[in-house]
Amino acid sequence: MVAPIGLVNNNPTATNTSNGTDQTSKTAVDYQSFLRLLIAEMRNQDPTNPMDSTQYVAQLASFSQVEQSVQINDKLNQLLQSQSLSQADALIGRTITTADGVTGEVASVKLYSDGIIAELRDGTQVVVGPGITIQPTKPEAEADA
Structure with a gap:
């Protein structure tokens, strides 16, 4: 009887290309x-x-489950990457405020495997996470009033 083989736990937030390749190769190794x-x-x-034919059928079912798990992990990674890109795009041009009072308009956004970093117009980099307030940026005329 064959002992069950554990799956590699893919990092669902992996957006880094080299990290994603490493995760895929580890999964492929387990599958192979x-x-x-x-x-x-x-x-x-x-x-x-x-x-025994029942053992053979059970092993084929296990094989099928491994294959489906690999495919599901790939699809989930693609979905999470797409969601991260959408969230990052929505931040550009908005004003964010951190819990410690840093405020500014988001000029650009960088995606990493463990989260999003917003770069403000003044060059300050802010990790987007709990405690961040996001608001629409006020037009210049309203800000001076």
Whole structure:
């Protein structure tokens, strides 16, 4: 009987290209290892005492689950990357205020595997996370009034 093989836990927030490649290769290795293990077991089974058909079906079901899990992880990563890009785009041109009082208009946004960093017009970089207030930027005429 084959012991179950654990899946690599992909980081769902990975947006870094090199990090995503590393995660994909680790998952592919586990997937390939499972296939090699299944084939080796089938080759080395005792011909006088073949594998029970229920065990074979259970292993095929496990194989199918591994394959589906890999595909689901890939799709979730794509979805999370898309969501992060949408959130970052929505920040540009808005005014953000941190919990410690730093305020400014967002000029650009950088996406990292662990979050979003907003760069304000004055060059200050702010990690976008809990405690951040986001507001529409007031036009120049209203700001002076």
